Amino acid sequence: MNHLDQLRGVRDPAPGPVPLYSSPEHTVYWIGCQEDSPFRCNVYLIIDGDMHILFDPGSKMHHFPQVFERVSQVCPPESITHVVLHHQDPDVCDSIPDWLAIAKNATLVCTPRCRVLLPYYGFSADVPWLDVSPNDNTLLELPSGKVLNFITSPFLHFPEACVTFDETSGFLLSSDIGAAIEHDWRIVVDDWDTHWKAMVPFHVFYMASNRAMQGFLHKIEPYPIEAILPQHGSVIPKIHVKTAMARLKELPCGIDLLYPASNIEQALQALSR
Ligand SMILES: [Fe+2]
Ligand SMILES: [Fe+2]
Numbered sequence: 001m002n003h004l005d006q007l008r009g010v011r012d013p014a015p016g017p018v019p020l021y022s023s024p025e026h027t028v029y030w031i032g033c034q035e036d037s038p039f040r041c042n043v044y045l046i047i048d049g050d051m052h053i054l055f056d057p058g059s060k061m062h063h064f065p066q067v068f069e070r071v072s073q074v075c076p077p078e079s080i081t082h083v084v085l086h087h088q089d090p091d092v093c094d095s096i097p098d099w100l101a102i103a104k105n106a107t108l109v110c111t112p113r114c115r116v117l118l119p120y121y122g123f124s125a126d127v128p129w130l131d132v133s134p135n136d137n138t139l140l141e142l143p144s145g146k147v148l149n150f151i152t153s154p155f156l157h158f159p160e161a162c163v164t165f166d167e168t169s170g171f172l173l174s175s176d177i178g179a180a181i182e183h184d185w186r187i188v189v190d191d192w193d194t195h196w197k198a199m200v201p202f203h204v205f206y207m208a209s210n211r212a213m214q215g216f217l218h219k220i221e222p223y224p225i226e227a228i229l230p231q232h233g234s235v236i237p238k239i240h241v242k243t244a245m246a247r248l249k250e251l252p253c254g255i256d257l258l259y260p261a262s263n264i265e266q267a268l269q270a271l272s273r
Contacts, residue, residue, distance in 0.1 A: 002169065004227055004237040009190035017045065017070050018187065020227075020235065021169035025049065025144035028169050030187060030235070031070045033063050038181045041091050042231050043067050044173055045074060046166065049143025053082040055164065055173050056231050059094035067095070068102075077102050082130070082140070084150075085110040086175030087158035088117045092231065097123045109140070111152060113160035132162045136219065144168065149223075153177055153216045155208035163220075170226030176206060177216070178244060180233025189234045196247060198233060207253040217249050 002021050007013070017029040031043040031054075041063060044055040052075050057067055071077050080103035085093050087110075100106060100123050107128040110118065119125040132138045132150040140148040149165040156177050164173040172178075180198035189195045207213055228236040228244060236244050261269065 002226060004188050004235060007188045007235075008186075008237065010187050011185070013187055015070075017074050020044075020229070021171065023168070026142070026146070026168045027074075028166065028171055028229075029074060030229075031067055033058065033066045033070075035062065038183045038185070039091075039232060040182075040185060042229065042233075042235075043070075044229055045071060046148070047075060048146075048168070050079075051082065051140075051142055052080045053084060053140075053148070054080050054099070055084045056086055056092045056175060057083060057095050057099055058092065059090055060098055061094075062091075064095040064098050068098075079103070080106050082107045082109055084148075084164055084173075085114060085118065086163060086173070086231070087161040088114045089158070089176075090121075092175070093118060093121055096121050100127060109150065111160040111162050114158065114162075134160065142168070151219060155212040156216055157206040157208060165220070165223050165225070170224050171229050172220065172223065172225045172227070173229045175231045176202070177213075177230065178228040178233075178236055178248075179203075179206075179230040182233050186234050189236050189240055192240050192243060195234060195236075195240075196244075199244075199247075200251065202232065203248065203251055204253045204257065209254045210250075210252050210256050213248055213251065213253065217245055 017031050019027055020030055021028040026048045029045040031045050041058050043057055046053040083106050107130050109130045111132045134152050136151045138150040146168045150162050153161045153163050179202050181202050182198045225241050226238050
């Protein structure tokens with residue numbers, strides 16, 4: 001069952017994990033964090049039988065104590081079986097050494113280009129890895145029989161970033177795509193126009209280009225997305241998913257703005273249409 005309707009507009013959920021979807025076999029939790037910053041980071045946890053999958057666990061100093069405490073309210077932290085790292089940023093990955101010290105057999109899930117960078121956070125590369133293929137055919141089969149599907153999102157914003165589609169809930173755990181910088185944060189978007197204004201600056205400054213965004217949006221079109229769960233800002237529920245994707249499809253960002261086409265190039269592009 002999807003709980004997003006009941007959570008729309010909630011500003012400060014009680015401290016602790018919040019179930020966003022739950023069924024007897026499968027639960028998706030928003031883990032946190034509580035942060036005094038509009039850049040606040042979202043960590044998520046999926047429990048499916050004996051698979052306990054942590055997403056983008058955050059930084060050592062700013063997030064780890066809180067995330068550890070909140071995960072403990074759901075499952076023993078040492079029982080984490082997988083840590084999914086959608087890209088290499090410190091607000092996503094800096095706490096990996098702490099998690100590997102606790103969940104000693106956890107598999108790290110990320111793309112190969114991300115994998116070469118992660119040991120620089122300070123752990124041995126000799127840990128279990130699951131490489132996310134750029135062919136977008138990397139699946140993690142869950143005890144419930146459903147899968148997590150890992151899909152690359154090139155240059156959004158890391159060259160080989162990825163996202164996760166959870167087949168059970170229909171949630172797209174989108175990392176920085178769909179993110180927003182919000183002073184007046186709510187766990188789930190309730191006013192689209194206000195939220196879009198908070199999404200625009202993040203995408204303009206972080207995403208490589210509109211072409212990269214269009215390619216990714218085309219790739220995920222076949223997936224029945226029930227909600228977008230970004231790493232920053234509010235969860236985008238189904239009622240706003242199509243609008244969010246349509247607005248992102250049109251948004252110039254990154255090098256579109258830094259290196260705009262010259263007048264002659266624009267005229268040639270217009271003639272070729
Ligand atoms: Fe990032
Ligand atoms: Fe981020």
